[in-house]
Amino acid sequence: MRTLATRRSRRFRLTAGAVTLAAAGALAVGVPAAQAGTGNGNGQGNGNGNSRPGPALDLQILAINDLHGALEPPEGSNGQVTHRHEDGTTEQLAAGGVEYLATGLRDARKGNQRSVTVAAGDLVGATPLLSGLFHDEPTIEALNKLGMDVAGVGNHEFDEGWEELQRLQDGGCHPVDGCYADDRTFEGSDFPYLAANVVREDSGEPILAPYSVQNIKGVKVGFIGVTLEGTANIVTQDGIEGLEFLDEAETINRYTAELESQGVNAIVALIHEGGYPADPAYNADCDAGADGISGPIVEIAGAIDSNVDALITGHTHQPYVCTIPDPDGNDRLVTSAASNGRLFTELNMRYDPRTKDIVRTSVEGTNRVVDRDQKPARDLTRLIDYWNELAAPVANAPIGYISEDIRGRGAGTPEFPLGDLIADAQLAHAIELEGTADLALMNPGGVRADLVYAASGDEGDGVVTYGEGFTVQPFSNTVNLLSITGEQLLQVLREQVSGPNAATPKILQPSEGLTYTLDLSRSGADRIVADTVLLNGEPIEAERVYRVAVNSFLAGGGDGFPTLAEGTDPRVGNDDMRVLADYLLAHSSADAPLAAPAADRITVLP
Template sequence: MFRLTAGAALLAAAGALAVALPAAQAAPDRGGRDGWVPVDGMKVDLQVLAINDLHGALEPPTGSNGELTHENEDGTTETITAGGVEYLATGLREAREGERRSVTVAAGDLIGATPLLSGLFHDEPTIEALNELEMDVAGVGNHEFDEGWEELIRLQEGGCHPEDGCYAEDREFEGSNFPYLAANVVDEDTGEPILEPYAIENLNGIKVGFIGVTLEGTADIVTQEGIEGLEFLDEVETINHYTDELADRGVNAVIALIHEGGYPASPAYNADCGTDGANLSGPITEIAANTDARVDALVTGHTHQPYVCSVPDPAGNDRLVTSAASNGRLFTELNMTYDRRVKDIVRTSVEGTNQVVDREQEPAADLTELLDRWNELAAPVADAPIGWISEDITGRGTGTPEFPLGDLIADAQLAHALELDPEADLALMNPGGVRADLTYAASGDEGDGVVTYGEGFTVQPFSNTVNLVDLTGEQLLAVLHEQVTGVNEASPKILQPSAGLAYTLDLTRSGADRIVADTVTVGGEPLDPAATYRVAVNSFLAGGGDGFATLAEGGNPLVGDDDMAVLGAYLTANSSEGSPLSAPAADRITVVE
């Protein structure tokens, strides 16, 4: 029985490979790679295609969730749109053409925090789509545990949902055709992994081992009820242990699927990340530096960043560390040589690039059919009423720093936060996350003032979670300053405040001075720089999105429900046909112009 102690010191890496040259990042020539031995020789070609953080983005993602930064040859950048499983399928299938040994893998968060089409059906549509994509093996991420580990087992093995049942009379959910791996997720009593720790793929006579782990801190960012009885172990210790076990089974070619990531120096998906690890920061750098040198590549995720970087392993040899952003906008293509004599991957041969999931290509017909079928089932739910309003509740189209719908969403998030933690003080909502108005006028067959689930989802389509963090008063003031400084100085991003927060915004001033510090109050009391405040924000903001880096420093994190579910619950609880909800006054920020 294998049992590691979470948080123990990193093990020393063993089995160093021979000195390797920096791994190339140039795109492989599909017409043939010079110098590569034919497939019937001692050295053969191997292709690994990888995705991460799909989050059930079956339909082409909208807004920033569907955008990529492309770096041009002259150093300028442009924004391009990408994603959608119909196009991802086409891209993967084209990449596999002519390859005798190709395997498709993933590094977690394929499900969880998903859009309406997948989330309505407990992510069964996403699992079915991954089956069509010919996924071979996937590691778990933190969001695989959003509905609890037993639900994850059901998605692996199949069967109707225990509460909702089957969604079509003539079809029962069959589960995934690929194994989920959870090497460092163990039963706290037995120490045994709840799913297989690794998979050995036999690719026309060569064997490659894949070890799947999620971040050790998963327990801190998921609902505790869903992981009761589980322990999340150190990533490096776990990978190194199973690398030994694979070696004992005669498998020397090993690739780790790690749901933990980093932050590249450039946001462009095609930027040169260098060969010494200097252009990548974040948790994955320490993991990469300590993971057994016998592991040939690290496919990572969690941070939603695009990178193909070379980071030295414990033996000082370069090793590729990759991530394909999120939402199916990219897939990583790794090409390498396998040496039959040593039964291992030739490290110096490994090449990697991130490939754009271009929406100009032909969509895959079988995936289109899958989406159509689930969309038909979703329609009745999308049309269901979730609340009533007495007037239009306008969003960011008002042109004012604070707007009614932003306050309503922040109030809903504060109400949810108070259910999770009675000590919650306030909530903040990013203005860009409010995508539409709630309109009073009738839509379709509904009556005036009815808000349907579909309309609510149009307002909040990103499937963020509502998170709680601790901020000192000094940090909270820094967050308010970040609205009007740094990347937001020229075009301020004013966070929408819940009840409980008030201050003056003086637009006649410049820089941080536009936030009048001595006017900031929380719960009617002046802001205390030394006090600790419990603040609710969505997961996008909690990760430092939109230039709010201080929010990513918040302590004591707690992850709540999907933000759309939170909004729907608030509307249902606070409105009725006879007592519809009015628009908030949007007067929590006093604006001086």
């Protein structure tokens, strides 16, 4: 049984060849059985003898996705999962934090002789202060301690360019910032990153290994890693110059054939693309009803070679354990563990030594909550404490200047100055990304504090520090762009005061240029006076498509805004706190501090 102490530092060649590692179990404390998700043992033989298995060996795969450097327990909705009770009622459970994730994974490995831990992308990028300040070195070190064996890349692995991704794997000081301590050198990942469908335009060769064959006490399993084909449309172009992102299914099929030619028949795909379950509860039965899951993964799964035994997915930040038919019409397990380390997926299956393949009908999956009531892993606690000490000086760095208090929700009005400021910052970021955008909307609950003029430390009156900004926006959401029609935009505004928000309206904070009247004497959706809704002085056109910036929470339909989840052509931008800091730096100085917005974009009639 391998423990953390026996892990050795490994470096991985940037070739198209396979990377072979050994994997086994580890130790720790567990997740309550009451929080287990849906187990699915569906599926049929895949033509490699699975329909008539011989004496089989137990195999466990533990999976995460979209960690986004959430080392400390995430706050707000980013640190909760929805649990559905047998009577149909739901409750929100606090979840996440790598100290607890380590404990949960180590406990899950107990008693399992053959266990491997994998990930489906976006482990870094769009990360909180603690990791992002240090170019995500803290997250890589945490993943090493978690016992990560292999990870596919996601779009956010390219946030700082593919050469920086290569450094995170190989180690070494940052090329600009250097090492963060004189007595400590970043050693890189103890696991390989896989990028099968990310190739150089000039040669067609993958920039990193396309697959890894894990030898798990005599059981050989091939893992193929891909990111979404549309990655090039949602990352900074400078960082991917000269790269091409290929079709997910076609790439997986190519390397499936290559693995089989090497005698590796047990194959699992790590895909940074996902779907949307009909029920958002992590323990919902995803296969119940005709609309169990939708989204890009459905078409991708239907095109992936039937000899691939399971699909571990990500990107949509959704929890699900579903079955989707393979090209032969047989059910195949498709999983996702939400985001921010709130869940991990446990897959259990049988491996037939005679066919050297996974018995498809034995594959079961369960999403497990990363419960904060369990004992935190001390080695991860020490790691977090170390990086927090280094981060302290940065937290006090100035990011802008204000001439007065800029009030948040404490303003006591439906529209408040800080909400407008954040929306303006997000619109500016959207325009920077795409050259043009129409508007931005910010949820009021995402503004957690005011920006206060009076100094709270030694920085001086009117100085906004990074730590103060982070207190305003602590959730590490990303700024997402999406397209909606004018009619959908009007519906979004109506959802502020209707449906689940009828009793307690949630008034979205608008960017400059969007104006309308809110008539509180009316009821329901009629409180939005439709003929007063203007964008830059012009009426909203029902059929016109508008490009809108919102945070990732709203983009998923959060806070009772399901219409935003229907947006098309999505693009993921930077962390929302980074966006706010960049805006303040660009629009204020000690000699020209920023005044509070007038908060006059919404006319409120009593």
